[in-house]
Amino acid sequence: MSVTRSAVTGVGSYLPENIVTNDDLSKFVDTTDEWIVERTGIRQRHKAADDQPTSDLAVQAALRALEGGRAHGGGHRPHRRGHHDPRHDLPVGGLHRPAQAGPPVCNAFDIQAVCSGFVYALSVADGFVARGLARCALVIGAEEMTRLMDWTDRSTCVLFGDGAGAVVLEPVEGQGTPADRGVLGFALRCDGNKTDLLYVDGGPASTGTVGHLRMAGNQVFRHAVVNIAEAVTAACEAANIQISDVDWFVPHQANQRIIKGVGDRLGLDEDKVILTVADHANTSAASIPLALDTAVKDGRIKPGDLVLMEAMGGGLTWGAVALRM
Ligand code: UT7
Numbered sequence: 001m002s003v004t005r006s007a008v009t010g011v012g013s014y015l016p017e018n019i020v021t022n023d024d025l026s027k028f029v030d031t032t033d034e035w036i037v038e039r040t041g042i043r044q045r046h047k048a049a050d051d052q053p054t055s056d057l058a059v060q061a062a063l064r065a066l067e068g069g070r071a072h073g074g075g076h077r078p079h080r081r082g083h084h085d086p087r088h089d090l091p092v093g094g095l096h097r098p099a100q101a102g103p104p105v106c107n108a109f110d111i112q113a114v115c116s117g118f119v120y121a122l123s124v125a126d127g128f129v130a131r132g133l134a135r136c137a138l139v140i141g142a143e144e145m146t147r148l149m150d151w152t153d154r155s156t157c158v159l160f161g162d163g164a165g166a167v168v169l170e171p172v173e174g175q176g177t178p179a180d181r182g183v184l185g186f187a188l189r190c191d192g193n194k195t196d197l198l199y200v201d202g203g204p205a206s207t208g209t210v211g212h213l214r215m216a217g218n219q220v221f222r223h224a225v226v227n228i229a230e231a232v233t234a235a236c237e238a239a240n241i242q243i244s245d246v247d248w249f250v251p252h253q254a255n256q257r258i259i260k261g262v263g264d265r266l267g268l269d270e271d272k273v274i275l276t277v278a279d280h281a282n283t284s285a286a287s288i289p290l291a292l293d294t295a296v297k298d299g300r301i302k303p304g305d306l307v308l309m310e311a312m313g314g315g316l317t318w319g320a321v322a323l324r325m
Helices: 022-026 033-040 054-068 093-101 114-130 192-197 217-239 256-266 284-297
Strands: 003-014 018-021 044-047 079-083 108-111 137-144 162-174 182-190 198-200 213-215 248-251 306-313 317-324
Touching: 003 054, 003 114, 003 182, 003 284, 003 317, 018 022, 022 033, 033 256, 044 162, 054 137, 054 162, 054 284, 108 114, 114 137, 114 162, 114 182, 114 284, 114 306, 114 317, 137 284, 162 182, 162 284, 182 217, 192 198, 192 217, 217 256, 217 306, 217 317, 248 256, 248 284, 284 306
Parallel strands: 079 108, 079 137, 248 306
Antiparallel strands: 003 162, 018 044, 137 162, 182 317, 198 213, 306 317
């Protein structure tokens, strides 16, 4: 049976120039490089310049994804994204960017699911492309998490960084089997009873300020390992694949110990796991496309490979997507 799938035809990413090492942080907050590396795997993070809005990161990543794909600026380019843009609450970030990234588009909007934003946005874009409602979608994860940090709180400020990643999705015809190219299955989850484990303590209707990110780290950690594994298993079932079929695991890069814990639960071969957390830290919705782009560019992920992505973040939200490149 012939089916339309949405396939990744371009991948791109962008990191701000400024690098902040663990030793840089230890000069003004009570932490050490040893603690951060041992507990998280993080060695450095990128930080946007004071006058560099999230939209700049998003545009750079989008242009690189479009250059790498078959999409060369056709007239119909729906645009969906997951991100934080601390510059304005309105208009939504997604509406700034298409004009900078190319010709006018059909529609553009933001998707806010915090660190799970890319997985959620990919499933939304898949809905448009695979149903024939869009000929091309650009999914961008762009974040300036460093603007939400309380730089006196060592339990959070060492964990996050800035960056952006993007993929181009276009329709391809398949046979309705796991051998098809494109998005094969996904599982999305949310638990609104756990909002207080990871949130920002500001906003227009509360303090009238931007606020700072607050997190009960070890509770989020425990939730992540157990529940991500369940969502990955559900996404594999939806895609009609076994975990052993997976060529590359591209997880959200929050903490190397979480990634290892999930991998161990699933029985994943460590050599199949793409890790960028050491260099990027946690870039929230940008972390998966940043990791994907890293592994595509260095030649590990090739056309035809089966890729499994997963993420978990504020909400709490979490989810997983299986796709063939
Ligand atoms: O992407 C969204 C999802 N977010 C996450 O996935 C993050 C999930 N959580 C984590 O990654 C980990 O829980 C953390 C990295 C945040 C913390 O690691 P942990 O092993 O869970 O440590 P902990 O919170 O249990 O704290 C252990 C100790 C505490 O000291 P005491 O009370 O034992 O004396 C903390 O005060 O480590 C201390 N600590 C630090 N020490 C040095 C916490 N942060 C730091 C720090 N440097 N930066």
